[in-house]
Amino acid sequence: MFHKGDFVVNANNGICEIEDIVTMNMSGVDKEYYLLVPISEKKAKVYIPVDMASQRIRLAMNKEEALEFIEAIKDIDEAYIQNEKEREKTYKEALNSRDPKRLVGIIKTLYLRKQQRVEAGKKNTAVDERYFKLAENHLHSELAFSLQVEKAEVSQIILDHIIC
Numbered sequence: 001m002f003h004k005g006d007f008v009v010n011a012n013n014g015i016c017e018i019e020d021i022v023t024m025n026m027s028g029v030d031k032e033y034y035l036l037v038p039i040s041e042k043k044a045k046v047y048i049p050v051d052m053a054s055q056r057i058r059l060a061m062n063k064e065e066a067l068e069f070i071e072a073i074k075d076i077d078e079a080y081i082q083n084e085k086e087r088e089k090t091y092k093e094a095l096n097s098r099d100p101k102r103l104v105g106i107i108k109t110l111y112l113r114k115q116q117r118v119e120a121g122k123k124n125t126a127v128d129e130r131y132f133k134l135a136e137n138h139l140h141s142e143l144a145f146s147l148q149v150e151k152a153e154v155s156q157i158i159l160d161h162i163i164c
Contacts, residue, residue, distance in 0.1 A: 001050070002034060007145070008057040011096045013038040013046050014138070015060050015145045021050065039145065058098065066146035069100055070161045078112060079105035091131040095138060103139040107132060 002008060006018045016036035023030050024047070034053060036046040048056050061069060079102070081090050094102040110132040114124045143158075144151040 002053060007060040009060050009098045009142060010036060010057050011098050014141055015039045016046060060142060061146040063146055066143050070158055073104055073158060074162050076101055076104045078109040088127055095134055098138060100139055103135045106135045
């Protein structure tokens with residue numbers, strides 16, 4: 001169970017703070033909801049049913065967890081995409097999961113795919129480019145929050161840890 005004041009990651013809204021746990025009556029049934037406020041949009045409110053929370057949100061990394069995660073990035077494998085036609089579905093699933101390891105797997109896959117296409121004299125696909133940017137944005141947003149740095153600094157922090 002999450003608590004008031006916890007920072008969580010939601011696939012649609014990024015990092016949110018649990019502002020409250022409220023009871024709402026929907027269709028004649030009282031049900032508890034987490035009231036989330038996205039840190040990027042303080043006026044927005046998101047309601048997540050408490051009984052569905054484990055499928056929709058997870059705790060955001062703290063600073064120590066973020067640093068440990070960055071250290072482990074070099075050991076995370078690329079995403080395995082069995083069927084070329086399933087590529088975009090795999091990208092979407094990784095983004096919706098907000099699982100940092102899956103995001104890194106997609107980022108690595110897309111980076112290598114782009115390198116292969118460039119070497120073959122081809123352009124990167126629009127779909128690959130879009131999902132690369134989305135995955136990178138999701139990952140960097142959480143790491144920036146956890147490390148309490150600007151999002152623009154995250155790439156260099158990752159490089160510094162991977163190269164050392």
